[in-house]
Amino acid sequence: MVSPPTRYLVFFQYFGTKYSGVMETLNDQSIVGVQNYLQKAAQNLKPIVPIKFYISSRTDTGVHALCNSAHLDIQRAPGKPAFNEKQLVYSLNYHLRPEPIRILNAYRVANSFHARFSALSRTYVYRLLMGCTHHSEIPVFERDLCWAPVGGHLNVPAMQDAAQFLLGTHDFSTFRSLNSETPFQSPIRTILQVDIRPSSGFLSHHYEHRGLEFWELKFRSRSFLYRQVRRMVGALVAVGQGKLAPHHIKELLEIKDSRAFPPNAMAPPSGLFLKSVEYNEADLDATVAPGE
Numbered sequence: 001m002v003s004p005p006t007r008y009l010v011f012f013q014y015f016g017t018k019y020s021g022v023m024e025t026l027n028d029q030s031i032v033g034v035q036n037y038l039q040k041a042a043q044n045l046k047p048i049v050p051i052k053f054y055i056s057s058r059t060d061t062g063v064h065a066l067c068n069s070a071h072l073d074i075q076r077a078p079g080k081p082a083f084n085e086k087q088l089v090y091s092l093n094y095h096l097r098p099e100p101i102r103i104l105n106a107y108r109v110a111n112s113f114h115a116r117f118s119a120l121s122r123t124y125v126y127r128l129l130m131g132c133t134h135h136s137e138i139p140v141f142e143r144d145l146c147w148a149p150v151g152g153h154l155n156v157p158a159m160q161d162a163a164q165f166l167l168g169t170h171d172f173s174t175f176r177s178l179n180s181e182t183p184f185q186s187p188i189r190t191i192l193q194v195d196i197r198p199s200s201g202f203l204s205h206h207y208e209h210r211g212l213e214f215w216e217l218k219f220r221s222r223s224f225l226y227r228q229v230r231r232m233v234g235a236l237v238a239v240g241q242g243k244l245a246p247h248h249i250k251e252l253l254e255i256k257d258s259r260a261f262p263p264n265a266m267a268p269p270s271g272l273f274l275k276s277v278e279y280n281e282a283d284l285d286a287t288v289a290p291g292e
Helices: 034-045 085-096 156-166 204-210 228-240 246-255
Strands: 006-014 064-074 101-108 121-130 168-171 188-199 213-221 272-278
Touching: 006 034, 006 085, 034 064, 034 085, 034 101, 085 101, 121 188, 121 228, 156 188, 156 213, 156 228, 156 246, 213 228, 228 246, 228 272
Parallel strands: 064 272
Antiparallel strands: 006 064, 006 101, 121 213, 121 272, 168 188, 188 213
């Protein structure tokens, strides 16, 4: 008798520079998605049915994840017990070894659980580097992991004032890029948190004399529109550079038109990290009896 599939939620991280994004792409492309590698690793578990990862949060080419999540169903051969969470993490990581992708945790979840639709919120962090007058001054260990806007220093208090206009529920049409899903997606989103705080770089205490400053912009919402975070960051940096005043953020929101977004202002993908995906703790409780 064939046993029913077991559903798991996995949390995973990746260095996004070498991938086309997190989502699956055709395998014959020169650069493929993180999902391609996750599913290739999962086939080594010898499931009866090919395993598909249902990703909670899409990220673009060059965007990183400290912690993304996905659910998957594993159906094993008759008589084979379900994997426990630790076995699953170790096995997937073993087969992912050549890639900068790591499984962090796994949880058995109910078959009604969905990694994308069960998520309560998502948190993104964007890393800025101030003090560089030329891109060649970016420390080599920070390559592809931050954005150093032209001109060196930014007016952070003005950026913090401007960020307050993004908090709450708004029509974010001006702050989204258009794609095939745009006609079917409401532009209304609720930003639960916006923070701009000083941060640190990799071993940056060893080169404090260079006067470089790292800052983090943090955004939390139940969900975001396509490239919304990168557009919000770009607009706030424009405020920091004096190209926009803080009240212009409010005006951009009120225009509700993606074509009104300042040209070439969107932040590059390299500084963006999906920090976490939040769930109800009750959904992650080990209430599903182990199949052993």
